Amino acid sequence: MAKEIWIADVQSGAHDGDEIELKGWVKRTRGSNKIRFVVLRDSTATIQCVAKRDSIGDESFEELKGALIEASLEIRGIVNPDDRAPGGHELIVTSVRVVGGVRPDSPFPITESAMESADGGETEFLLDNRHLYLRTSRMTNMLKIRSSVFGAIHSYFRDLDFTEYQAPNFVAGAVEGGSTLFEVPYFGKKAYLTQSWQLYAEAAMPALERLYTIAPSFRAEKSRTRRHLTEFWHAEMEVAWASNSEIMNHGEGVVRHIAKRLLNERENELNEIGRDLDLLARYADNPYPRMRYDEAIETLQSMNVDVEWGQDLDYSKEKVLTQDFDVPHFLTHYPKVAKPFYHRVDPDDEKYVLCHDLLAPEGYGEIIGGGERTWSEEEILARIDEEGVPREPYQFYIDTRTYGGVPHGGFGLGVDRVCSWLSGAEHIREVIPFPRDSRRVTP
RNA sequence: GCCGAUUUAGCUUAGCUGGUGGAGCGUGGGACUGUUAAUCCCAAGGUCGAGGGUUCGAACCCCUCAAUCGGCGCCA
Structure with missing residues (x-):
């Protein structure tokens, strides 16, 4: 057999x-x-x-x-x-x-014409028949590339003695201030699907010191873009005794490692879907520059983009900024007003927080968000109150500061976004087997 | 939540200023002993997204609804 x-x-x-x-x-x-x-x-x-x-x-x-x-x-x-x-x-x-066999009265529906019109992308018909579309060479190649990306993330962290650690998916509170949560009934109470592993990782940080995960995160955003899913795979890491710049070293390290791994393992698949391998080699072989938020604002203003200091950079600005990048760039030191409470305020200038985003080139935009965490009990309470966030659901988080808090930080990487960017996909839906967005939970 | 667009056979589509819908792929039948998305001939398959209106007459014009797509905000 x-x-x-x-x-x-x-x-x-x-x-x-x-x-x-x-x-x-x-x-x-x-x-x-x-x-x-x-x-x-x-x-x-x-x-x-x-x-x-x-x-x-x-x-x-x-x-x-x-x-x-x-x-x-x-x-x-x-x-x-x-x-x-x-x-x-x-x-x-x-x-x-x-x-x-296959019966003549119900032939395989994924025909050449259905594929042709999708032109490497997707149509409603192909999404409705995703379970069958998976068998085509395009999807098979994407799934193999995806597997190598997951493998590369695991090997990067494990080779550096990080411990893989799992957080619950049912949670009581939000991580991202502005993001919408999926509410689920929980035996007469309300629970939510997790948006991030981070808060629970910080609880384990004093135990493991270097930890990571790859897990799904859920965000009930009605976003209709080529970079958003409501259920996406999130690679996150947390390190004790680490600064913003040391965290960035890991972000750069893991992304370059992924690009290198794809070149070694998936050259055929990348060729078959028409990806330019020279671009991947460039992302694997070159360092990623770091730019302060203020510099980015000045650059944008010199390009006559309408942007004011203090705004978070939305996609239209990221796109302008990243179109001319030849490798990913870090953006650091965002204004405090643009970021949630857990980002550590810069002791050298309290207008800023010690954070970073990694923006992918080719106009792709953000693939990593991270930074140092607010780590003293006094500061975290002040920041929580300042933002009007209730203390109660975060008591366990506050406790991690009450007992021997230390400087630490981490980042979250959008695995599907990395797959999408590195494979040159038109849409993030192409790189995940059964995509979920605000209008689709089937098949 | 906002802006824009689309909906015709299983799939992909053509359809002009309104005059009872054409094709390719797929499927079925036939021809062909080396095809490369094989080719050639034939056939079946459509109340043109739903409902209403205008008109002698609607796929086409108007209204309502639905589904979908693209983009924005937010973010990984």
């Missing part, structure tokens, strides 16, 4: 001349009454299988003829290197069995 031979190995020449059995799905089929060509796909590659009526007999030939697109097959034959075959190898079929 177990599958022993993968199509990618056949295409690489490992089985030339052998009689083998392939298991896979029909990607495309064509032919005459005497000869049939079936392009078989598995998770690794595709191969053309050639069946002649004379050599396999009428019964097998008719069975193969009835195997529509996405029918699953077990197919035996002899591997033959042939320049006429896409990929350079083909299987001369000796016998075939349809494992799971």
Whole structure:
């Protein structure tokens, strides 16, 4: 039963001349009454299988003829290197069995025309049929790239002796001041889906000192943009005894590590979806400059962008700023008024907080937000009251300062955003299997 | 929450100033012994998003609603 031979190995020449059995799905089929060509796909590659009526007999030939697109097959034959075959190898079929057929009255709905109009992006039809769209080469490539991004994040932190740590997804209070929470009924009380691991990470910071996670976060924002999901994967880290600049070193480190990993592991997939590998090499090999908020405002004002000091930078400004960047840039030292209570006020100038955003180039915008945390009990209480946030849900958070508070910080990285930016996707929906936004929770 | 747009066959679409809807892909049948998104012939498949209005006559003009898409605010 177990599958022993993968199509990618056949295409690489490992089985030339052998009689083998392939298991896979029909990607495309064509032919005459005497000869049939079936392009078989598995998770690794595709191969053309050639069946002649004379050599396999009428019964097998008719069975193969009835195997529509996405029918699953077990197919035996002899591997033959042939320049006429896409990929350079083909299987001369000796016998075939349809494992799971596809009925003619309900053919596979993801057709060339459905793919063509999407033009690398997505349509309502493809989103409604996401469970089937996943099988196409574009989605398969995206999912493999995504897997490598997740793997790279884990290996970056684990190689530096960070401990992976999990926070609850049901919570009582907000992390982001302005963000909307998903409210869920909780045995007669109200609970919310978490927006971030951060507050719970700070509780574990005195225990583990260096910790990270990759987990979903939920934000009930009605955003309709190519960079937003209501459920997204959030890679977060927290470090004790660390400054804003040391936290940024890790942000730069992990993003460059991801780019490097993709170049090593996913060159084929990136090529197939049409991504320029030189861009990834540039993101992997060069340091990321750091720019203070004030500088960014001056730059924007010199470009005649209407922006005032004290505003948070919205996407229209990020876009202008990042269009000319050749690598990601950090923006640091935002005005206190633009950021929530947990950001530590700059002791050198109380107008600012010690924070950073990492803005990705190509007009992409923010992929990381982080910084130093307000760590003394006195300061955190003052900041909470100043912003009119209730103390009660945050008592556990305040306690982490009451007992041996230390300077610390961390960041959150939007994993889907990184996948989207590095793969050159048109929309963040393309890089996650079942995207959730304000209008879609199905399939 | 705001601004803009779209909705015609399973999919992708054409449809001019209003005169009872064309095609490609897919599916079915036929032809073809080396195709590369095979090709060629034939067929089935549409109350034109829903409801109302104007008109002798509406896919097309007007109104209401719905769904979807793009963008903004907010953010990862």
